[in-house]
Each structure stands twice: as C-alpha cells, then as structure tokens.
C-alpha cells in the first residue's frame with residue numbers, strides 16, 4: 101500500500117509499516133459497501149495492537165485477583181503485574197513509579213486533581229498542604245485551546261473556591277499565545293492548566309515558556325498530555341510541569357485507564373481527592389490516616405487488567421521508538437497539509453506546516469456542515485470525527501461551531517492520506533456547493 | 536438508491552438550501568433555544584398561538600413558527616419541513632405529529648405504522664436518516680425546540696429562552 105517510495109529520514113520503513121498494520125486486526129476490516137476502513141480518528145481513540153489484547157487476556161485467564169490485598173498466590177502475582185505495569189508506563193512517560201497515579205483517563209486525572217484541591221480548600225489544609233488551597237481572589241489560568249475536560253473542572257474549582265478564571269488566547273493558527281502570559285499570569289495566580297497539543301488545531305504549546313511564567317509567581321502547572329504523549333517523545337521530568345494527565349486509549353491502550361502524573365514532592369503533601377478502601381493505613385470510627393502516594397490517590401479497586409494492557413501498549417510504542425513514530429506521523433501530516441493546500445474551499449483550522457504540530461488536522465469545508473461531510477466520507481469507508489471534539493471555545497475562536505477532523509496514527513499510510521484527500525475533494529460537489 | 540442518497544434526498548437538499556420559516560419574528564408567545572451536544576449546532580424557535588381555546592374550538596392553533604439556527608443539511612431541512620407541516624394546525628395535532636415523527640426517528644429504517652405514513656407528508660423523507668443513530672439528533676433538533684416553545688406558550692411563559700454566556 102505504501103509503494104516503494106523512500107521513507108522520510110528517521111521515520112518507519114515501508115516494510116515496518118506493513119508489519120505494524122498486520123498487528124492491528126481492525127485495519128483489515130471491510131465496511132458497508134465493501135470499502136476498506138481508513139481509520140483517521142486516532143485522536144478520539146487509537147486502535148489496539150494484538151499484544152494489548154493478548155496481555156489482558158493472559159492476565160484474565162491466569163492471574164486475575166484483587167491487588168494489594170489477600171495473601172494468596174494469585175493476589176501476589178496480580179499485585180506484582182500491576183506494579184510492574186506502573187513502573188513500565190511511568191518510565192515510558194519520564195516519571196518515577198511513585199509519581200504515577202492510575203485514574204480512569206485524562207478526564208479522571210484532572211477531576212482527581214480538582215477534588216484534591218477542593219479538599220485542601222475545605223479549610224483544614226495545614227502546612228505544606230496550604231499550597232493546594234485556593235482562596236477567593238486567587239486566579240486559575242487556562243487556555244482557549246482546552247478540551248472541555250481541562251476546562252470545565254477548573255470552572256468548577258473556581259466556583260467552589262471563589263478563585264477567578266482567566267485564559268490565554270490562541271493565535272490565528274490555534275496555538276496557545278504566550279505573548280500575553282505576563283498579563284494573564286498575575287501574582288495571585290495559583291495554577292496554570294494548559295494543553296500540550298490541541299486536539300483540534302494540533303498545535304503544540306510552548307511548554308517551557310508557560311512553565312517559566314507560572315513558576316515566576318509560584319503557580320502550579322497542569323499539562324493535558326492526552327494528545328502529546330501518544331505522538332511525541334514525552335518526558336514528564338524534563339518538561340518541568342507539576343502535573344500531567346494522559347489516557348491509555350489514545351496511545352494504543354485500553355479504555356478506562358489513564359494517569360495523573362505528579363511531581364513526588366507535591367504528591368507527598370497533597371490531600372487525597374477521593375477516599376475509601378485501599379488508600380488508608382489506620383481507620384477508626386472517627387478518622388483515618390492515609391498511605392503515601394501514589395496509593396493515597398487510588399481509592400477503591402484499581403483497573404488492573406487495563407494497566408497490564410496499557411503497559412503492553414507502551415512496550416509496543418517504545419520498541420518502535422517515539423522519535424521514529426513522530427517522524428512518520430510528521431511526514432504524513434506534511435503530505436496531508438500539502439494536498440489540502442491545493443483544495444479549494446477547505447480551510448485548515450491549525451498550523452499549515454507540519455512543524456510544531458501533531459497529525460490532528462481539523463477542517464472547515466466552505467458551504468458543507470461537518471456532519472454532512474463526515475457522512476459523505478463515511479460512505480467511502482473513511483472514519484473521521486465531526487463536531488466540536490469536546491473543544492467548543494477553540495472552534496468559536498476559529499469562527500465556527502464544529503469541524504471535520506482527520507487525525508493520524510502510526511499505522512496510517514501515504515496511500516490513505518491520498519485516498520482521504522481524493523474523496524474529500526468530491527464533498528462540495530455532492531452537496532451542490534460547487535457545480 | 537445509495538445509502539448516501541437515501542439520506543440526502545432531493546427534497547431534503549432543497550429545503551436545506553431554501554429553508555422555510557427561517558428568520559425570527561416578534562412578538563412571540565413562546566421561545567426555545569436548543570443545542571445538539573455533539574456538534575454545538577443551535578436552533579432558536581418561536582411560536583405564536585392564536586386566541587386561547589373556547590367552546591367552539593377546544594384547542595389553540597399554532598398560527599406561526601419562526602426559527603433561526605446553524606446546522607447541517609439534515610437539521611436545517613428538518614426544521615424547514617416541520618415548519619411547513621405544523622403551521623396553522625391545532626396544538627394537539629402538532630403534538631401528535633411530534634410523537635409520530637419521534638416514532639419515525641426510532642424506526643431504524645424498519646417499516647412504520649400507517650399513522651406515520653399518513654400524517655407526516657414531506658417529513659417522511661427523513662426515514663433514511665433513522666438508520667443512522669448519530670444523525671437522528673440532527674433531525675429532531677427543530678422538533679425539540681418546537682415542543683419546548685409550545686409548552687412555554689401554553690403555560691403563558693413568553694420570556695426569551697436562556698442562552699449560555701459567551702456563545
């Protein structure tokens with residue numbers, strides 16, 4: 101499918117790509133009308149290689165048990181597998197194992213953080229935990245590029261604490277602007293929450309500059325890495341943020357699991373957002389003492405099989421190399437942007453060059469609503485996402501309510517890009533916008 | 536007919552290009568603002584009732600429907616066809632048609648009752664849409680707004696619909 105054209109430097113070879121695609125059974129699927137699936141919706145959820153399902157099935161069939169409880173052999177093996185998964189995933193993300201708190205996903209991670217900060221604001225925060233207690237008149241800074249899951253929870257925290265919410269705007273290409281950082285990040289700013297890569301524009305945020313401005317006023321930084329960790333080499337320690345949130349299902353892993361990464365000195369002193377079993381030491385009828393992190397933040401029975409599947413997914417990514425995956429996706433993105441540039445009536449809602457962006461490419465098609473465009477593309481087996489992609493404010497910034505988004509993954513090919521553009525070029529004709 | 540053409544029938548495309556009843560008018564007896572949560576498409580719809588019911592005419596009549604909104608071909612055409620279908624009818628008949636249209640949208644392409652066939656007229660063109668659960672919301676957006684605006688009007692609530700800040 102990829103032809104014999106030489107692969108871009110550092111990317112995946114044609115032979116590798118064939119082998120990779122064979123690892124993802126669903127990519128061989130034929131859809132209604134006999135069309136072969138062209139999956140261009142990885143930003144919503146990535147397809148999973150067989151090794152992920154195999155690891156989860158192996159766990160279910162041979163080791164399934166509750167973790168961190170029980171003395172029997174299965175319980176011990178399950179606990180070891182769970183903690184081993186934590187270590188592997190943390191290493192892949194550039195964090196220490198005790199800096200990785202399992203959550204239900206990115207949304208779960210941000211809400212856990214908000215719950216922890218809400219608990220701190222409850223008035224009883226003492227000593228180091230005061231760092232997490234926001235007061236009326238304090239400020240939370242977000243950006244216009246946020247997914248609703250890194251926006252609405254902060255609106256809630258602001259409402260609960262009396263803090264005010266301010267935001268950084270995006271530029272014409274949907275990139276978080278850092279030129280008005282000095283205005284937005286005031287001395288009363290306690291927290292800056294921002295996306296690493298937009299799920300709409302694909303633009304990658306200048307993390308270092310935002311972190312510097314936040315640190316200058318002692319504000320905590322929270323990075324939404326849902327769209328970056330799956331596509332770029334990701335190093336939590338090197339990025340210098342205090343917290344980061346990721347979802348396994350966007351990086352070849354299963355649903356229902358993700359993580360909150362937190363710098364260990366912060367997790368040490370942060371109050372738990374959720375309480376209950378597994379996260380406590382001593383419980384009396386009137387009070388409880390809590391375990392050290394990350395356990396303190398993992399109330400209840402954890403997603404054990406999912407953690408094991410996720411570890412297999414990061415193993416798959418690491419074996420290929422994130423730098424090579426990124427190079428492959430960048431070459432495909434360049435090819436896509438190039439061809440889109442020649443298409444009349446199609447506007448890219450994001451940077452039009454492949455540098456500094458991911459392969460999430462949202463489009464505004466003149467005269468055709470995204471739902472209609474998506475329906476047309478679907479009829480040819482092309483799976484794209486239509487709508488606001490849970491990011492209404494950035495769409496408003498682009499002057500639209502919704503868009504048609506193609507998003508790439510490591511398994512996509514140049515031939516698929518060409519096919520997408522070929523079908524896309526017929527959309528306006530079908531809907532009678534051009535004759 | 537291809538599955539695509541079964542959705543985008545000529546009648547639907549005509550209404551999408553030339554929507555009926557589009558453009559808000561004043562005064563009104565009830566107003567509704569509805570959003571399709573998946574795409575953020577919006578419709579604002581106003582109804583005007585004629586005189587309250589009396590002994591001769593046990594039900595009020597829907598004398599006017601006016602709406603405005605942004606949306607896909609399906610949502611725009613559906614609001615348009617709905618407007619033509621219901622304007623001037625007694626309110627209880629409008630409520631019946633709403634229920635029948637809901638039945639059509641739940642049919643998933645299966646044959647529908649004679650009541651639906653007989654009553655819905657041009658709105659039957661949306662039978663093809665019922666096979667795409669993701670698009671049903673588009674087709675019912677206008678109907679939802681109509682139902683809401685009517686119930687407000689019948690309750691004597693002519694206040695403007697609430698619209699979120701910053702939209």
Ligand SMILES: Cc1ncc(COP(=O)(O)O)c(C=O)c1O
Pocket residue numbers: 143144204205206207208247249250295297298299324326327347358490
């Ligand atoms: C940038 C971004 N943040 C957050 C999320 C939310 O992820 P999840 O739904 O897995 O919690 C997504 C996924 O849609 C995303 O793209």
